[in-house]
Amino acid sequence: MTVTLKDVAMLAGVSVKTVSNVVNGYAFVKPENRRRVEEALAATGYRPNIGARNLRRGRTGFLALMVPELSIPYFGELAGLVITAAQKRGWSVLIEQTQGTRERERETLSSLGPHLVDGALVHPEALEAADFPSDPGGIPLVMLGEHAVDVPFDHVAIDNVLAARTAVSHLASLGRTRIAAIGRNPARGTSSQRLAGYRSALSEAGLSYSDALVAPAEKWHRSVGAAAMKSLLALDSPPDGVFCFNDLLAVGALRAVAELGLRVPDDVAIVGFDNNEESAFSLPSLTTIAPDKTALAEAAVDLVHRRITGDTTSPPQDIQTPFALEIRESTRGGR
Amino acid sequence: MTVTLKDVAMLAGVSVKTVSNVVNGYAFVKPENRRRVEEALAATGYRPNIGARNLRRGRTGFLALMVPELSIPYFGELAGLVITAAQKRGWSVLIEQTQGTRERERETLSSLGPHLVDGALVHPEALEAADFPSDPGGIPLVMLGEHAVDVPFDHVAIDNVLAARTAVSHLASLGRTRIAAIGRNPARGTSSQRLAGYRSALSEAGLSYSDALVAPAEKWHRSVGAAAMKSLLALDSPPDGVFCFNDLLAVGALRAVAELGLRVPDDVAIVGFDNNEESAFSLPSLTTIAPDKTALAEAAVDLVHRRITGDTTSPPQDIQTPFALEIRESTRGGR
Numbered sequence: 008m009t010v011t012l013k014d015v016a017m018l019a020g021v022s023v024k025t026v027s028n029v030v031n032g033y034a035f036v037k038p039e040n041r042r043r044v045e046e047a048l049a050a051t052g053y054r055p056n057i058g059a060r061n062l063r064r065g066r067t068g069f070l071a072l073m074v075p076e077l078s079i080p081y082f083g084e085l086a087g088l089v090i091t092a093a094q095k096r097g098w099s100v101l102i103e104q105t106q107g108t109r110e111r112e113r114e115t116l117s118s119l120g121p122h123l124v125d126g127a128l129v130h131p132e133a134l135e136a137a138d139f140p141s142d143p144g145g146i147p148l149v150m151l152g153e154h155a156v157d158v159p160f161d162h163v164a165i166d167n168v169l170a171a172r173t174a175v176s177h178l179a180s181l182g183r184t185r186i187a188a189i190g191r192n193p194a195r196g197t198s199s200q201r202l203a204g205y206r207s208a209l210s211e212a213g214l215s216y217s218d219a220l221v222a223p224a225e226k227w228h229r230s231v232g233a234a235a236m237k238s239l240l241a242l243d244s245p246p247d248g249v250f251c252f253n254d255l256l257a258v259g260a261l262r263a264v265a266e267l268g269l270r271v272p273d274d275v276a277i278v279g280f281d282n283n284e285e286s287a288f289s290l291p292s293l294t295t296i297a298p299d300k301t302a303l304a305e306a307a308v309d310l311v312h313r314r315i316t317g318d319t320t321s322p323p324q325d326i327q328t329p330f331a332l333e334i335r336e337s338t339r340g341g342r
Numbered sequence: 343m344t345v346t347l348k349d350v351a352m353l354a355g356v357s358v359k360t361v362s363n364v365v366n367g368y369a370f371v372k373p374e375n376r377r378r379v380e381e382a383l384a385a386t387g388y389r390p391n392i393g394a395r396n397l398r399r400g401r402t403g404f405l406a407l408m409v410p411e412l413s414i415p416y417f418g419e420l421a422g423l424v425i426t427a428a429q430k431r432g433w434s435v436l437i438e439q440t441q442g443t444r445e446r447e448r449e450t451l452s453s454l455g456p457h458l459v460d461g462a463l464v465h466p467e468a469l470e471a472a473d474f475p476s477d478p479g480g481i482p483l484v485m486l487g488e489h490a491v492d493v494p495f496d497h498v499a500i501d502n503v504l505a506a507r508t509a510v511s512h513l514a515s516l517g518r519t520r521i522a523a524i525g526r527n528p529a530r531g532t533s534s535q536r537l538a539g540y541r542s543a544l545s546e547a548g549l550s551y552s553d554a555l556v557a558p559a560e561k562w563h564r565s566v567g568a569a570a571m572k573s574l575l576a577l578d579s580p581p582d583g584v585f586c587f588n589d590l591l592a593v594g595a596l597r598a599v600a601e602l603g604l605r606v607p608d609d610v611a612i613v614g615f616d617n618n619e620e621s622a623f624s625l626p627s628l629t630t631i632a633p634d635k636t637a638l639a640e641a642a643v644d645l646v647h648r649r650i651t652g653d654t655t656s657p658p659q660d661i662q663t664p665f666a667l668e669i670r671e672s673t674r675g676g677r
Binding site for chain 2 (some may be wrong): 047068076077078079080082083084086087090091093094099100101102103104123140210259261262265284287288289290292320
């Protein structure tokens with residue numbers, strides 16, 4: 008037997024309109040009513056007829072999510088959270104992978120349109136402002152993550168400069184004085200932000216900046232982190248602390264230190280970025296910047312939902328989601 | 343300027359029909375012609391007008407991919423490879439996450455239909471045969487991975503029994519005599535297959551099977567592997583070898599051994615399953631079963647493509663893709 012909105016409303020003791028507001032994800036429902044509706048929805052097993060609903064509204068029922076590579080744990084985790092958040096609003100998620108190249112990012116952007124999706128969440132790595140049409144595909148677009156381009160779209164990210172500064176200040180607070188960075192890549196906005204945070208923390212701690220201690224990394228992969236760490240440790244004055252621009256680079260660095268017979272954190276303390284689940288289990292476990300990925304996914308889906316449901320005039324929002332420094336074995340003790 | 347099929351054909355020195363066959367992914371094109379067309383496609387930057395093409399053919403241009411969780415590296419990697427393989431045929435991929443529960447898997451299956459997608463790749467964990475309609479949504483369906491259900495659909499997987507037997511025989515060949523397993527879960531088809539391979543290798547090596555050495559794991563996550571390993575090491579006769587049903591469990595097990603002050607592989611050798619990239623960088627690096635994930639993704643997309651483009655009558659295919667035993671530090675040396 009099909010459960011209707013009316014059945015749910017009767018069980019919850021609220022109006023059909025209130026049930027409809029909850030099901031459609033509108034924000035302004037009294038918390039008590041929302042709770043009762045959610046319980047009644049669960050108890051009755053109500054499922055909206057999404058196909059029919061989308062048809063009525065002239066929607067596709069799809070959101071696009073553009074990411075570099077799903078095999079990178081940060082993006083696998085983020086995509087999973089976006090799918091979960093979108094599902095609550097009745098959307099399915101179409102995933103496009105760009106490998107982080109400007110060409111593929113531009114292609115993906117230009118392929119979007121209202122025949123395909125109702126809105127798009129876009130995590131660019133190499134796009135430049137000129138690559139953005141003023142009205143991309145005629146659909147709302149939310150930018151995810153840090154980027155160097157100044158474009159008039161909604162945007163959700165953590166404060167990457169502050170997060171990087173927090174990571175490097177932590178290393179300085181441990182008495183490390185030759186602090187290196189791994190991950191410089193001029194083509195990536197995120198890299199510039201994290202480099203800025205690194206420099207600002209060094210200067211705050213009275214440490215001088217040296218180009219020799221900043222290792223480039225075209226791809227932020229484990230193997231690249233291992234190779235970069237080996238180069239740094241081969242310097243005449245090797246670093247005693249390293250800030251890696253993501254956890255994959257840091258896991259590679261951990262491995263390189265061990266292969267050279269050195270110890271983390273005794274010889275070199277290491278901090279990563281992303282808080283991949285892997286980092287809590289590596290040996291040693293990895294101190295890292297932990298962005299609140301759930302908050303980021305939910306804020307992005309909320310924003311695109313608001314635009315799709317009618318707010319087409321308010322200025323672009325810039326939402327900062329929180330992060331924390333997760334201190335683990337790779338910087339604890341030692342010396 | 344828009345590049346047409348004719349431009350590509352002229353440059354490649356073949357007919358427009360041949361270019362069209364390559365672009366549309368038909369199998370029977372002479373290798374030499376295929377090579378010339380692919381070079382000409384790359385040189386001209388030809389891009390098919392996918393929207394118009396789908397409209398002509400009555401297609402949506404979407405494939406659905408159903409997986410438990412994208413944050414599990416195996417599924418993140420597999421989804422990335424499926425998206426890449428599908429893109430070559432002009433499909434975008436819609437990803438549905440089920441958390442591996444029977445209810446969500448059943449819901450996802452029943453929500454599919456030709457208004458939504460042209461076909462679906464389905465990786466079930468808990469579905470039973472009765473959950474499958476005879477003609478699910480009227481679209482072709484390809485099953486991925488091992489499952490215990492006997493349903494008449496195309497299917498791509500590695501030989502899980504043989505792969506598990508290979509892993510456990512490797513441990514036995516190192517002289518390990520108390521070989522444990524982590525990952526038993528009666529609700530998961532994959533688990534029964536791997537358990538069968540484990541038992542068969544034990545018996546082949548003349549080792550007796552003991553229930554006490556088989557640790558259950560509802561979720562195959564790192565934390566579960568760590569807890570299971572601690573229980574096994576607390577036994578009166580702890581194991582000297584452990585076969586984990588996936589790499590996440592194995593990474594958790596590595597961590598638990600280190601926390602107890604024991605050594606891998608000296609005290610206990612460990613083998614995982616999946617060859618997540620993480621396993622090549624863990625300390626020690628992890629011996630693991632490496633399924634050819636690219637072959638699996640491509641075979642699945644090929645199968646669904648064949649069904650969508652007209653082969654609706656040939657009997658369900660069962661394709662086995664290859665795997666290898668990747669021997670690394672967690673079983674090398676020691677003793």
